Amino acid sequence: xxxxxxxxxxxxxxxxxxxxxxxxxxxxxxxxxxxxxxxxxxxxxxxxxxxxxxxxxxxxxxxxxxxxxxxxxxxxxxxxxxxxxxxxxxxxxxxxxxxxxxxxxxxxxxxxxxxxxxxxxxxxxxxxxxxxxxxxxxxxxxxxxxxxxxxxxxxxxxxxxxxxxxxxxxxxxxxxxxxxxxxxxxxxxxxxxxxxxxxxxxxxxxxxxxxxxxxxx
Amino acid sequence: xxxxxxxxxxxxxxxxxxxxxxxxxxxxxxxxxxxxxxxxxxxxxxxxxxxxxxxxxxxxxxxxxxxxxxxxxxxxxxxxxxxxxxxxxxxxxxxxxxxxxxxxxxxxxxxxxxxxxxxxxxxxxxxxxxxxxxxxxxxxxxxxxxxxxxxxxxxxxxxxxxxxxxxxxxxxxxxxxxxxxxxxxxxxxxxxxxxxxxxxxxxxxxxxxxxxxxxxxxxxxxxxxxxxxxxxxxxxxxxxxxxxxxxxxxxxxxxxxxxxxxxxxxxxxxxxxxxxxxxxxxxxxxxxxxxxxxxxxxxxxxx
Ligand SMILES: Nc1ncnc2c1ncn2[C@@H]1O[C@H](COP(=O)(O)OP(=O)(O)OP(=O)(O)O)[C@@H](O)[C@H]1O
Ligand SMILES: [Mg+2]
Numbered sequence: 382x383x384x385x386x387x388x389x390x391x392x393x394x395x396x397x398x399x400x401x402x403x404x405x406x407x408x409x410x411x412x413x414x415x416x417x418x419x420x421x422x423x424x425x426x427x428x429x430x431x432x433x434x435x436x437x438x439x440x441x442x443x444x445x446x447x448x449x450x451x452x453x454x455x456x457x458x459x460x461x462x463x464x465x466x467x468x469x470x471x472x473x474x475x476x477x478x479x480x481x482x483x484x485x486x487x488x489x490x491x492x493x494x495x496x497x498x499x500x501x502x503x504x505x506x507x508x509x510x511x512x513x514x515x516x517x518x519x520x521x522x523x524x525x526x527x528x529x530x531x532x533x534x535x536x537x538x539x540x541x542x543x544x545x546x547x548x549x550x551x552x553x554x555x556x557x558x559x560x561x562x563x564x565x566x567x568x569x570x571x572x573x574x575x576x577x578x579x580x581x582x583x584x585x586x587x588x589x590x591x592x593x594x595x596x597x598x
Numbered sequence: 599x600x601x602x603x604x605x606x607x608x609x610x611x612x613x614x615x616x617x618x619x620x621x622x623x624x625x626x627x628x629x630x631x632x633x634x635x636x637x638x639x640x641x642x643x644x645x646x647x648x649x650x651x652x653x654x655x656x657x658x659x660x661x662x663x664x665x666x667x668x669x670x671x672x673x674x675x676x677x678x679x680x681x682x683x684x685x686x687x688x689x690x691x692x693x694x695x696x697x698x699x700x701x702x703x704x705x706x707x708x709x710x711x712x713x714x715x716x717x718x719x720x721x722x723x724x725x726x727x728x729x730x731x732x733x734x735x736x737x738x739x740x741x742x743x744x745x746x747x748x749x750x751x752x753x754x755x756x757x758x759x760x761x762x763x764x765x766x767x768x769x770x771x772x773x774x775x776x777x778x779x780x781x782x783x784x785x786x787x788x789x790x791x792x793x794x795x796x797x798x799x800x801x802x803x804x805x806x807x808x809x810x811x812x813x814x815x816x817x818x819x820x821x822x823x824x825x826x827x828x829x830x831x832x833x834x835x836x837x838x839x840x841x842x843x844x845x846x847x848x849x850x851x852x853x854x855x856x857x858x859x860x861x862x863x864x865x866x867x868x869x870x871x872x873x874x875x876x877x878x879x880x881x882x883x884x885x886x887x888x889x890x891x892x893x894x895x896x897x898x899x900x901x
Pocket of ligand 2: 422423424467
């Protein structure tokens with residue numbers, strides 16, 4: 382599903398975030414990505430969604446080399462991915478409901494099924510009662526959950542979560558992990574970056590560690 | 599699929615209208631600016647069309663006035679009538695004896711007792727003659743011929759001014775055309791800037807939408823709708839200004855035309871021209887937005 386071959390990422394200022402990294406994630410797999418702060422976790426996840434571009438090496442999704450995608454095809458790749466951003470990237474001038482609605486509008490769902498889907502997604506993260514709230518009126522954890530709702534509402538094939546439990550207490554973190562697991566069980570490929578050791582303790586899923594720009598299992 | 603497409607566009611339309619209502623003062627101001635700018639060429643066009651129609655009416659039937667010598671008797675008048683009837687170039691004519699002319703003058707000018715004050719009727723007998731449509735040369739020849747009849751004092755070509763008017767109208771058209779081009783460019787520039795500011799304030803929204811898979815056309819759509827709707831509204835303002843102006847002028851004209859015993863009224867812009875105006879202004883708004891979007895959106899690349 383997701384393949385990295387000798388991928389290096391060197392930022393314009395010369396910093397090398399990834400150095401000849403190799404990676405292979407099968408369809409329907411659930412994988413954790415860990416490493417110290419600044420190890421390059423976010424960089425790796427952004428490369429998958431073509432938000433960043435590799436300096437060298439090949440990244441393939443579903444066998445398609447994403448560097449060869451035409452600019453017009455990139456939006457359709459991104460729609461296959463539900464991305465939970467480390468910095469949330471919520472729209473602060475719209476209600477929680479409208480934030481979650483956005484991916485559906487972008488994909489062109491018809492309006493009848495949209496509201497039901499949005500409420501279902503909000504319900505899954507426990508924010509149904511806050512659908513009319515603006516993001517400023519939400520706590521850090523609530524914003525994080527809103528971001529999760531937005532990433533899952535259009536039922537993507539791949540779910541990428543960058544530190545999804547960073548601001549959550551143990552209870553909610555466990556609920557969110559259960560949610561990710563249930564997605565994985567219906568066939569969604571899930572990739573989660575975290576440095577929360579408690580999430581990794583009793584998991585039977587694969588854990589990848591980033592160190593000096595390289596990946597180790 | 600179709601329904602999804604429709605609901606998407608319906609949503610954007612609704613969203614755009616909400617946006618227009620959300621900032622009423624700003625939006626009304628820019629719509630007014632566009633409307634007033636457009637109303638100048640539209641007004642000029644309406645006026646030119648009216649004058650053109652008027653000159654056409656007259657030119658379709660060239661008209662001359664024959665003034666009979668003041669010492670002419672009834673035999674002379676009969677002679678003239680006979681000569682006019684036998685001339686193939688003359689379609690019809692109307693005899694206006696000096697008594698009738700005096701009456702008309704008194705009625706229309708309100709100077710009731712001209713004759714009384716003067717002691718006699720100063721006006722000559724006259725004929726108003728309609729000739730066939732022909733070249734200026736032929737008509738001029740006819741005029742000179744009639745001028746040479748012994749009973750005739752003077753023949754006046756009533757449509758001399760038509761040619762001058764037409765020359766002026768041609769010049770006015772050229773000026774109006776330039777004016778239209780310049781003001782259209784101004785409208786495009788206004789829209790370009792309006793959309794540029796909107797894009798700046800919506801940077802986050804655009805960035806995030808791109809991140810989660812929005813196509814360029816999805817992102818452009820609200821801006822293009824906004825430009826088109828504002829352009830349309832500007833066109834409507836220009837149209838309303840034209841209607842109100844023509845209306846006001848017609849009210850004034852009633853006083854004036856009554857004096858000249860005519861029922862001349864200015865025409866409004868025709869239906870076809872009105873529709874063209876609305877389409878054109880909507881297109882200008884769209885174009886300004888399109889250019890602005892094309893030159894600003896690509897700069898926003900999400901990270
Ligand atoms: N746009 C950028 N330009 C230059 N350097 C960058 C840029 N983005 C990230 N970096 C650098 O690349 C390195 C990896 O960053 P990245 O965000 O991938 O780390 P991370 O593993 O996600 O860290 P954290 O756990 O704190 O989120 C960091 O040292 C960072 O300073
Ligand atoms: Mg990070």
